[in-house]
Amino acid sequence: MASSLEEASAADIASPASHERLENYGDNLDHYISSNFTYIPIPADKKYYDRNEGCLKTIDSDQYINGEDSVIDVLEKLTCHPFLLIDNYPTSLFSIDPTGATGSFTEISHSGIGSSNFEPTDLDSFDDSSTWLTAQELEDQFPDRAEEELEKSAYSIITLFDMNKRRTKEKLYPAIAELADILSEKIEREHEEEKSxxxxxxxxxxxxxxxxxxxxxxxxxxxxxxxxxxxxxxTSSDSEFVAECGFSSKNQCQKQLGSVNELRNKIMHANRTLVHNSEDIDSVLNRIQRASTILNNIS
Incomplete structure (x- = not known):
């Protein structure tokens, strides 16, 4: 069960993040309000604007995650935070030579933004006189070139809204399908005669x-x-088969597999919301854990 979910990463379910600067985020509030944005990240200043509460708040360091983190890690952190951010270029700087028709574009790696230990590789074209920009600065100052050159936006964001999108449900479904497939095989071996x-x-x-x-x-x-x-x-079978299917009793089967089935139905039906709040995320985590426990207990 764990292996199915480990194949799905935070980057798979994240959305491109719009971001602002502290000095000018207020100029674009009407745009964000009309677009139904709830949170406006201001990562350069470690802040975000909470539209519902109408105030600035601090981005907790724990809200930054790696794009390779598992969906389970994402769910666990979303129980504590309103959104999560992925810095897609944490160790990259960019330079544009504005001369000419298009201007040359260079990307180099370094040991960390603002680091004094700047170590470009032999393949990098490094010029001390050039102006080097972070991905966010590139998007701010040269938005067209950033869109053209960057594979991803500077930041990606994950909110409750992203948890209800089809792509997230598609990443969660294999965990349920794995359990259903194994139980199906158990039932087939136990009941060769279908009419019974x-x-x-x-x-x-x-x-x-x-x-x-x-x-x-x-x-x-x-x-x-x-x-x-x-x-x-x-639950209509004998106690031995119930145990072989991963349950200590028929009552436990009814409760635990029924709970997993509720999660399955929310995942499978596009019109059903998976989570409304952090309590719902806890429920999803618990049901995934139940499915994993059942799978591990199957003999």
């Missing part, structure tokens, strides 16, 4: 399986089961 399962299955599940059988598709009915079907099958 009819009393526990919904009519739609049986109907879909029968239609495909008539078309010549020879697969076990367990592959058509939803988690709701699986709950009914497992």
């Amino acid at each position: 399962l009819y009393p526990q299955l919904r009519a739609s599940t049986i109907g879909n399986w029968q239609k495909d059988k008539e078309r010549g598709l020879d697969v076990h009915i367990a592959e058509y089961m939803t988690l709701t079907d699986m709950i009914q099958v497992i």
